[in-house]
Amino acid sequence: MQQDGLATRGARAAAPLVLPQPERLALPDGAVQVWELADTQVNPACTRLAHTLAPDERARALAFRHARHCNGYVARRGLLRWLLGGYLHCRPEALRFTISAFGKPVLQWPQARLAFSVSHTDGLALLAFARACCLGVDVERRAGGENIAGVPEFGRGIFSPQEAQRLARARPASADALLSIWTRKEALLKALGMGLSADPSAYTTEDDWQRGAGHWRASRDGTAMSGWSCLDLDAGAEFRAALAVALPDASLTWHRC
Ligand SMILES: CC(C)(COP(=O)(O)OP(=O)(O)OC[C@H]1O[C@@H](n2cnc3c(N)ncnc32)[C@H](O)[C@@H]1OP(=O)(O)O)[C@@H](O)C(=O)NCCC(=O)NCCS
Secondary structure (H helix, E strand, O other): OOOOOHHHOOOOOOOOOOOOOHHHOOOOOOEEEEEEEEHHHHHHHHHHHHHHOOHHHHHHHHHOOOHHHHHHHHHHHHHHHHHHHHHHOOOHHHOEEEEOOOOOEEEEEOOOOEEEEEEEEOOEEEEEEEEOOOEEEEEEEOOOOOOOOOHHHHHOOOOOHHHHHHHHHHOOOHHHHHHHHHHHHHHHHHHHOOHHHOOHHHEEEEEOOOOOOOEEEEEEOOEEOOOOEEEEEOOOOOEEEEEEEOOOOOEEEEEEO
16 A cells, blocks of 8 residues: 555565456356455555555554554455445445444445455455345364364354254364354354354254255254355365355356456
């Protein structure tokens, strides 16, 4: 960023960043587009996009103690603005956001029925978009080790009884099962707009073998949530990621800058 010194905070290795041309961005009904932003693209994204942030976003960025977190936020917000601007045919800096009571960023201007969700972890950020629906995405870095000791204690209040049983069955290789449930549940709760303000243990996520590998389904207090497409995302071996979208047969495409 030219102003505020945001783009100059910290110096990290950079990878090429090729932003999509706004006029070539299109988001048809029923489509879900997921964009990935690697950590190595954060600095170029900052340099290219920081000027599009609103004053409150700049202030939030500068409040991060570590340059790395500041840059990551600027890059994610800048890319979010760039992509939304392309889909909605307006300048990225003209977009205005508000925040829901549960912390979810929502478009204030232009008023458009375009849903988006952002998630990041150490090394990767994902941005998901779809029209006229609710959607949520979550990505987490896989932790080292296979077993999560004390999972039932850790998961109390988070996992439903069925999920707790699944984790117990997965031992000693429970780490991946935990991350799988965690990312699915966070994606779902983000789609619902509540995040962890909701009671996560009221929701159960499980494999949906009828739809095929990588598909999962969700229920709330034992009642199936119909009309959703729930997917594990292939974000590479280091990460676990999931997407929940309130569209019955969403068609997903994956994009890189
Ligand atoms: C949503 C939540 C689960 C995300 O947790 P996380 O794993 O740490 O972070 P992720 O990287 O996956 O997601 C962060 C993004 O989620 C989005 N987000 C925040 N709150 C959200 C919500 N309630 N619903 C949907 N998305 C939300 C934001 O875009 C945020 O990105 P940003 O910080 O760059 O703006 C967590 O922040 C939460 O539970 N928030 C709700 C808590 C609440 O009620 N807050 C009220 C006071 S504001």
